[in-house]
Amino acid sequence: MTQPQHPRLPAFEAASATPEQKAVLDEILSGPRGNLNGPFLGWIHSPQLAQHAQRLGAFCRYSTGLPLRLSELAILVTAQRWQAQAEWYIHYPIAIEAGVPEALAEQIRTGVEPVFEEADDALIHAFATELYDTKRVSDATYALAVERFGHETTINLVGLLGYYALVAMTLNVFGMRAQGQTTLPFPE
Known part of the structure; x- marks a missing residue:
């Protein structure tokens, strides 16, 4: 167990939200996420960014054309690359429920070369890893x-990886943790 990092942004008070902030909050809470866990309470300090980012995020999470298992696998690769504590904490249980094997998730989290049972998992991992390592993806x-x-x-996969890198950067720069998070998946 670890002490929560002190966030760098002031606490957000819904009671004193601007109309723009309230519109963003209402859209997030009435959408497929239904909660503000993640970067949203950071982004809310810039309501225009928050609105654009949360809409892009809803698309990247739910409408890319990838099965949930593969989207969540790509998110875990991103969280590991950025050592994004809250991103991993939020998406790990979703990934496991979507069918990502626990052993594979643990290999990714610890940086061990993963062993894949599914060709699609290997392809998503290779694509994301090449993009993060070389800033390109090979022709093959x-x-x-x-x-x-x-x-x-x-x-859409490229968009998903870019969006979740933005999420990771937001969480890391502003010292944000997930709601209820008491443990860290990565050392600090």
Whole structure:
């Protein structure tokens, strides 16, 4: 167990929210997420960013064309790369429920070379890892992704990885933890 990091942003008080902030909060709470866990209480200090980012996030999380298992696997790879405590904490149980094997998630979390039972898992991991390591994706990996998922979903995968990198950066820069988080998946 660890002491929560002190966030760098002032606490947000819904009672004193501006109309723009209230509109963002209402949209998030009435949408598929239904909660403010994650970067939203950081972004709310910039309501325009919050509105655009939360809409992009809803698309990236629920409408990319990837099965939930593969989206969540990509999010775990991102959380591990950024050592984003809250992102991992929030998405780990979702990934496991969506079918990501616990052993695979643990290999990713600890930086051990993963052993894949599913070709799609290996492809998502290779795509994300190449992008994070080289800032590019090889022709071979790209061709496999397009062959398996099509151009649109491959484009959406890039968007998902970029969005969750933004989430990780937000959580890390502003010292944010997930609601109820008392343990950290990564050392600090």
